[in-house]
Amino acid sequence: MHTQINELFSNLWQDYVSVTPSAQKIHALLGSTQQDDVQNDHIALRTFNIEKINLEKLAAHFLALGYVECGEYHFETKKLYAKHFEHPDATQPKVFISELLLEKCSPELQATVHKLVEQIDVAAVTADNFLYSGRHWSIDQATYETLLKESEYAAWVSVWGFRANHFTVSVNALKNYETLASVNDALKAAGFALNTSGGEIKGSEEVKLKQSSTLADEAVVEFTDGKRMVPSCFYEFARRFPLEDGRLYPGFVAASADKIFESTNAR
Numbered sequence: 001m002h003t004q005i006n007e008l009f010s011n012l013w014q015d016y017v018s019v020t021p022s023a024q025k026i027h028a029l030l031g032s033t034q035q036d037d038v039q040n041d042h043i044a045l046r047t048f049n050i051e052k053i054n055l056e057k058l059a060a061h062f063l064a065l066g067y068v069e070c071g072e073y074h075f076e077t078k079k080l081y082a083k084h085f086e087h088p089d090a091t092q093p094k095v096f097i098s099e100l101l102l103e104k105c106s107p108e109l110q111a112t113v114h115k116l117v118e119q120i121d122v123a124a125v126t127a128d129n130f131l132y133s134g135r136h137w138s139i140d141q142a143t144y145e146t147l148l149k150e151s152e153y154a155a156w157v158s159v160w161g162f163r164a165n166h167f168t169v170s171v172n173a174l175k176n177y178e179t180l181a182s183v184n185d186a187l188k189a190a191g192f193a194l195n196t197s198g199g200e201i202k203g204s205e206e207v208k209l210k211q212s213s214t215l216a217d218e219a220v221v222e223f224t225d226g227k228r229m230v231p232s233c234f235y236e237f238a239r240r241f242p243l244e245d246g247r248l249y250p251g252f253v254a255a256s257a258d259k260i261f262e263s264t265n266a267r
Helices: 002-019 021-030 055-063 107-117 122-126 141-150 152-160 180-189 254-264
Strands: 040-048 068-075 080-086 094-100 166-170 202-204 209-213 218-223 226-231 234-240
Touching: 002 021, 002 040, 002 166, 021 166, 021 180, 021 234, 040 055, 040 152, 040 234, 055 068, 055 080, 055 094, 055 122, 068 254, 094 152, 107 141, 107 152, 141 152, 141 226, 152 254, 180 209, 180 234, 202 254, 209 254, 234 254
Parallel strands: 040 094, 166 234
Antiparallel strands: 040 166, 068 080, 080 094, 202 209, 209 234, 218 226
16 A cells, blocks of 8 residues: 555646656755655645536545545635645645636636536546646636636646646654755745745644745647646645644645745746
8 A cells, every 4th residue: 555655646746746846846946965855844835626626526536545625725715625634644744625616707717617618538537647637628828817817726737737736745753854944045045036925934833833935937839729837736835833732734724825825826
């Protein structure tokens, strides 16, 4: 089972860095030379709440590997619902999956998204590679622009499809950095732009979790009517604090995650 989990995350990582080259550079920047101490705290995936490809369909791939559902989150303004999943082996990365609640969006957006999703082969959703299979439909630039005006989230999924939206460095595991602020300083000194929505650091020791993230890279997307650069994926950094029993807090903080979502906004 662990081999399967490691293989899945390895494939997710390779797909992710193919459109997020800054992640490889940051991984090298933060790691110590003695050992690979850049550990993945969690990944995040995005989808729509259409039964064919909803949150539960994505989660099924992790449940089959022994993951269990651990928390749910509501993002009213962004019209999102999310759950997070953990493996009984706490050394395995956590998984955060969100979905856009289409019924809360305009009829135009709903119709557009349904047309895209209709192009997915049902068998693709249960295939082993689905979580890093990318986009399964064709789309033109005008459709992307229309979605972007209403929902950055919908626009992102429309061009990138199914892949890790971000990986997350566990600051707790780093040897050369003790605080999230010191990680942020190193990133800025190396020229990486951070997401400042809600402050560079979201969360606090009181809520047992501090998070920060880069702004998404940009990568070329092929539309039916040409190519253009659009925001791709970003790298997140998480510092967890101990609960009363000494275990590190394993969950997520909705108010912080709400701002992390904005890392894929156009610069």
